[in-house]
Amino acid sequence: MIQDYLILSIILFCLGILGVITRRNVFTVFMSIELMLNAANLAFIAFSRLHESMDGHVLAMMIMAVAAAEAALALAVVILLHKHKGKLDTNVFSLLRG
């Protein structure tokens, strides 16, 4: 039972990593990061059930709050990018090159 939730959580996390690495659209990248955070939340809640304590639920709520703050900043950055370039492709930003 608990394994199913954990496997789902790991699948979601890996999908998130894949999205961050392969996608070039800024929105999709941020959505993938949200997916990773929610995968962690799912793992927290599943483990909370396993340990029969409420800690995991509380921690998941905290992480959600932080994720919301991060999403707010990410959207502001998306607007800033759109003002500059009119595109949301990460490839158009290559001024800074090591």
Next chain:
Amino acid sequence: MQDFVSLLPLIVVGAGAILLMLLAAFEKLEVETGALISMVFYGAAFFIQLVVGGGPQDVIFDKIFNGMLATSNFSMAAGLVIFGCGFFTSMSCHSYFGVNKFCTLDFYAIKMFSVCGMVLLTMAQELVTAFIALEIMSLGIYILVGYDRTRLTATEAILKYLMLGAFAGAFFTMGAALIYGGAGSTKFVAISQFIAANPAGQPLLIGGAFFIFIAIFFKIAAFPFHAWVVDVYDGASAPVTGFMATALKAAVFALFANFIALSSGFHGQWIDFLFWVAVLTMFGGNLVAIGQSNIKRMLAASGIVHSGYLLIALVAINAEQFTGSVIGYYLAAYAVGTLGMFAAMSYLGGSGEKRVNFDDFKGLAKVRPYSAAAITVFLLSMAGIPPTAGFMGKFYIITSAISAGQMALAVLGVVSSILSMWYYLRLVISMYFHDASESFETQGAPLATISTFVLVVFVFAIGLYPIVI
């Protein structure tokens, strides 16, 4: 009462941040006033922290915070470094924004909020508390990096930093979740008890710790995850870069040291892994730094190398009786050198940061001999030449590695230190052995200049402090 006093510096800075945020509503207030107000609050917090002092590990507000925050000598030292960084960065900002007009009062409010996050991070004794503190800190820093909304490079820097930072944050939460699954708690005390009871090493715990290491390596720019740092430091404005390079590193290393010192069994499991990361970080950073022609990028890359030295200190800590004195000392020594460098860059850079390359500083010694001498002191401190603070910091790190039996690491640390002379001395040569092609006129208030010379004094004071005392 003792708990409240220990938390007071954090409360002072938080109150200052809220006050500045409210003051930002008054349009008549000058931006310069904001810098001075924030300096007052950082100074007050610094002195309270200094007066309160540290002591052994002490859980604060055990009932209210459920043992999630604790102070110690180490967290106090890291807090002092962070408040000092905030203070001197405000001084540099005061001059920098006199020339580059894109600042508002909110800048200082956000900076103080991120300092709150950093100080919270040094005290965190629980993984999700650490995550929240990390995000308070990072969200503030992201905004500071992209504060100049009209400049395209700043926008690119914030995009890169935000994407990678949020990515690392997701790894941190997943790691916390896995450790919670393995140990049944995210509190450091409970995890170390669990490890003591189950020394074999549980897969969930190992996986979770690995994920958390990945996140921390991102934040401190250690080897496989160091590529972003050069671009982000280049895109941010000079005082912000100095703040990121010093205060952020101090806070994250405080968390890292508290986490790795959970128990000696845990530390022992990861020692080989950390060994290789430290070696590759030092030499990877040197390789990046040697190729740079822009001073900010060179300093970013040298920041990677300094992360490598701090990782040596982490390999060498004694997890049974963790004091963190070597790490705290090195953080302070590195902070004064780097802050001084960026303070000098802030007032010498000119409007729009037009002087950033090695060639732009040609002949500085002829025109402004004192500034050139100050920069030379900072560079020699970073390179580790006695009697500067950087030398003593490196000396302690190398001796701690030797006494922990890590001879190879000590030797590689010295080799890397010699390699790093190349790019530090390059700037010294371009300042002293060329003729000046321009007059290096500076405008604006002299606070950054003052902070540069105060920091020169600090470089020697911190360097000589262990000998004199």
